[in-house]
Amino acid sequence: MVKFNEVMEAGRAKMLSPVVLAFVGDAAYSLYVREGLVFGSEHKTGELQKRASALVSAKGQAKLFSEIESRLTETEREIFLRGRNAKKPTKSKAATVAEYNVSTGFEAVIGYLYLTGDYRRIDELLSAVNDED
Numbered sequence: 001m002v003k004f005n006e007v008m009e010a011g012r013a014k015m016l017s018p019v020v021l022a023f024v025g026d027a028a029y030s031l032y033v034r035e036g037l038v039f040g041s042e043h044k045t046g047e048l049q050k051r052a053s054a055l056v057s058a059k060g061q062a063k064l065f066s067e068i069e070s071r072l073t074e075t076e077r078e079i080f081l082r083g084r085n086a087k088k089p090t091k092s093k094a095a096t097v098a099e100y101n102v103s104t105g106f107e108a109v110i111g112y113l114y115l116t117g118d119y120r121r122i123d124e125l126l127s128a129v130n131d132e133d
Contacts, residue, residue, distance in 0.1 A: 007117035014075075016115075018083035018108045025111030030056050032110075032126060058095035061103035068125050076109050083108025 013021070033055045037048050054060050065080075072080060084105030092100040113122045 005117070008115040010116045013112050013115045014079070016112075018079065018086040019088060019104070021079065021109075021111035021115070022083050022086075022104045022107035023111065024114055025107035025109065026056075028114040028122070029061070029107060029110045029126075032122065058092045058100045058103035061106045062095070062099040064126075065102050065106040071125060072109070076112070079112045080105040080109050 030052070033052050034048070037043070037051055041048075043051070055064075069080075082105075084101045086104065086108075088100070088104060091097075092103075095103070110122060113119075113125075
């Protein structure tokens with residue numbers, strides 16, 4: 001049985017399908033955004049959901065990625081490219097193909113960092129953007 005927040009060895013995580021990394025990254029990023037909204041505001045759930053949806057959407061993730069891309073390590077860039085170029089089982093209804101591909105790459109990076117337990121790096125990448133706002 002896997003325990004919550006169990007850490008995966010980096011080599012094993014790199015071997016996972018980039019779509020699987022994106023699957024985990026989507027959830028980890030969503031939680032990051034939701035926690036940030038709850039800790040940073042007094043909004044009701046309807047407003048929290050609206051704000052979270054805008055940030056977690058493919059469009060929102062593609063925009064965010066453009067702001068952090070220059071900060072990626074070589075490994076993170078490699079994982080991003082694998083995710084961006086991966087064949088996806090679904091299509092986005094509200095984003096362009098390019099935005100959806102970038103968001104999948106972004107999610108793959110977050111998923112990799114989350115699975116390997118590098119929460120500090122996730123925060124480093126994502127909070128740098130928050131600090132600039």
